[in-house]
Amino acid sequence: MYRILQKETLTPVTKLYVIEAPEVARKARAGQFIILRVHEEGERIPLTIADFDREAGTITIVVQEVGVSTRLLGTMNEGDCLASFTGPLGTPTEIEEYGTVVVVGGGLGIAPGANLNPENQIAIFEATHGTAPSIAGKNCANPCSLILSGALMLQHMGWHQAADLVEAGVQRALAAKTVTLDFQRQMPTATLLSTTAFAQAVIEHLQNLSA
Numbered sequence: 001m002y003r004i005l006q007k008e009t010l011t012p013v014t015k016l017y018v019i020e021a022p023e024v025a026r027k028a029r030a031g032q033f034i035i036l037r038v039h040e041e042g043e044r045i046p047l048t049i050a051d052f053d054r055e056a057g058t059i060t061i062v063v064q065e066v067g068v069s070t071r072l073l074g075t076m077n078e079g080d081c082l083a084s085f086t087g088p089l090g091t092p093t094e095i096e097e098y099g100t101v102v103v104v105g106g107g108l109g110i111a112p113g114a115n116l117n118p119e120n121q122i123a124i125f126e127a128t129h130g131t132a133p134s135i136a137g138k139n140c141a142n143p144c145s146l147i148l149s150g151a152l153m154l155q156h157m158g159w160h161q162a163a164d165l166v167e168a169g170v171q172r173a174l175a176a177k178t179v180t181l182d183f184q185r186q187m188p189t190a191t192l193l194s195t196t197a198f199a200q201a202v203i204e205h206l207q208n209l210s211a
């Protein structure tokens, strides 16, 4: 079990956790992430490794509470255990010999996700956000993470031409400033589209590209 050794409230919605996870700490490198589940039936959420201590066998994560699973994590306290804590995942950041290196990064929440087994090639591709129950059925969710996960799957299958087309279709739809509500809130001059209309826009760009 993965015990919470330390919990610190950084802001009302941002918390730092030090988790006992010696196997992960042994191999962790800067730029990698873990996927955790708060309880056995919980959803899997990816979180960046903010720090690690190989000797103490701990991983530090910093989590902003934005939806169901991150809020649930926020209710956990020191001494509580997480159901799973898988990692380290992802490609470590390439760091040259510059002395002390500080890296700060961010994203828009449309990263695709893949879980790859290099031994038998079995793979699962999925969006990297949560289930977003607050917007379920409203036709306003941003499908980019899911669509780009599909492109990753096509790449994995070796169908690179199709993967490139899907990625280019998404890029062109975003470049044309046709976006779903989450992006439109941050892009006042953009055109607001529903989930299905955005998907249709991607398809049209894709068809134009392949014509």
Ligand SMILES: Cc1cc2nc3c(=O)[nH]c(=O)nc-3n(C[C@H](O)[C@H](O)[C@H](O)COP(=O)(O)OP(=O)(O)OC[C@H]3O[C@@H](n4cnc5c(N)ncnc54)[C@H](O)[C@@H]3O)c2cc1C
Pocket (backbone or CB within 6 Å): 033, 044, 045, 046, 047, 048, 049, 061, 062, 063, 064, 065, 066, 067, 068, 069, 070, 071, 111, 128, 129, 130, 131, 132, 133, 134, 135, 140, 141, 142, 143, 182
């Ligand atoms: C590699 C990686 C590393 C990450 N590292 C960190 C980290 O270090 N710290 C951190 O705080 N977070 C990190 N994240 C983000 C974190 O994984 C998500 O915040 C978390 O999965 C959200 O889950 P949730 O169930 O709490 O919320 P969700 O159910 O995902 O909901 C969160 C909010 O987003 C909205 N939303 C979700 N999906 C959509 C969609 N498709 N379209 C429109 N709106 C949507 C919901 O309505 C809600 O307002 C990382 C993500 C990745 C991929």
